[in-house]
Amino acid sequence: MPIPRPQLHRRNPAPQVASPAPPPAPGCLFCEKAGGRLLQNHESFRIIAADDHELPGVARVVWNHHVQEISDLEETDRSLLMQAIYEAELQIRTLMRPHKVNVASLGNQVPHLHLHLIPRWRTDPWWPQSAWSERPALLWRGISATGFAEETADPTEEPALFAVGDWKQLKDMASPVRQKVFVQEQGVPQEEEWDEQDRICRHAVVRAGDHPVATGRLLPDGRIGRMAVLPEFRRRGLGRVILRSLIDEAAARGIEGVFLHAQTHALGFYEKEGFYAEGEEFFECEIPHRKMLRSG
Numbered sequence: 028m029p030i031p032r033p034q035l036h037r038r039n040p041a042p043q044v045a046s047p048a049p050p051p052a053p054g055c056l057f058c059e060k061a062g063g064r065l066l067q068n069h070e071s072f073r074i075i076a077a078d079d080h081e082l083p084g085v086a087r088v089v090w091n092h093h094v095q096e097i098s099d100l101e102e103t104d105r106s107l108l109m110q111a112i113y114e115a116e117l118q119i120r121t122l123m124r125p126h127k128v129n130v131a132s133l134g135n136q137v138p139h140l141h142l143h144l145i146p147r148w149r150t151d152p153w154w155p156q157s158a159w160s161e162r163p164a165l166l167w168r169g170i171s172a173t174g175f176a177e178e179t180a181d182p183t184e185e186p187a188l189f190a191v192g193d194w195k196q197l198k199d200m201a202s203p204v205r206q207k208v209f210v211q212e213q214g215v216p217q218e219e220e221w222d223e224q225d226r227i228c229r230h231a232v233v234r235a236g237d238h239p240v241a242t243g244r245l246l247p248d249g250r251i252g253r254m255a256v257l258p259e260f261r262r263r264g265l266g267r268v269i270l271r272s273l274i275d276e277a278a279a280r281g282i283e284g285v286f287l288h289a290q291t292h293a294l295g296f297y298e299k300e301g302f303y304a305e306g307e308e309f310f311e312c313e314i315p316h317r318k319m320l321r322s323g
């Protein structure tokens with residue numbers, strides 16, 4: 028018996044008659060306000076930047092009239108909406124270079140047709156879960172978990188612990204270390220040290236007792252950067268703990284091709300962990316660097 032096919036398109040559609048615009052709904056957020064910074068304003072829809080979201084680059088496509096579902100729209104309006112989503116998604120891919128774009132129509136709390144466009148990265152706080160799920164708890168581990176003998180950052184203090192987490196979880200620990208090493212010690216300008224990437228990076232921190240002493244970050248493209256150890260805690264293998272935990276984190280998140288820009292004096296440190304230099308020396312923040320890749 029032939030399986031009946033769903034009638035998605037009428038062969039002889041009724042003549043298009045503009046249906047009357049539904050009235051604004053009292054108390055509806057999207058009827059009363061733009062709902063965020065306006066990126067594009069069309070007669071039928073608007074695109075707004077969701078600057079309140081923890082992830083950068085999140086946008087919402089909002090239908091201007093108060094309808095609840097996509098299937099409440101006329102056929103031409105459905106096509107117009109899909110075209111708007113397509114164009115907004117393309118913009119996000121071009122500008123933000125995410126690993127995935129989530130397009131979601133929720134509206135459980137504001138039942139006025141709108142779609143969220145959410146750029147996602149393998150290093151974002153929720154990957155691979157949805158961006159509205161609970162973030163995984165931060166887990167502090169003894170540094171023997173990285174394959175090193177248990178070391179004590181200071182013999183008079185508690186053993187060093189390390190964790191890998193997101194910016195919200197670790198910025199209060201990572202920031203003072205970076206401030207001291209890059210801004211104060213190396214003279215990197217504040218505006219170059221802090222960037223939007225932190226929000227979509229994985230961060231590693233080593234602490235001795237309650238004091239953060241080392242940090243580093245993994246960017247979505249596989250680059251490891253911002254590796255810093257406080258002066259009084261150097262030559263104890265803590266930088267290696269940071270590096271190794273970020274390499275493991277990249278592997279766990281399916282990121283291939285880990286690389287970094289090493290300050291030239293530190294090439295030997297990275298070579299011991301399987302990195303090799305490629306290309307000419309170059310300058311970042313007036314400090315000589317080489318690009319290093321990792322085999323295997």
Ligand SMILES: [Zn+2]
Pocket residue numbers: 051052055056057058059092093094138139
């Ligand atoms: Zn509304």
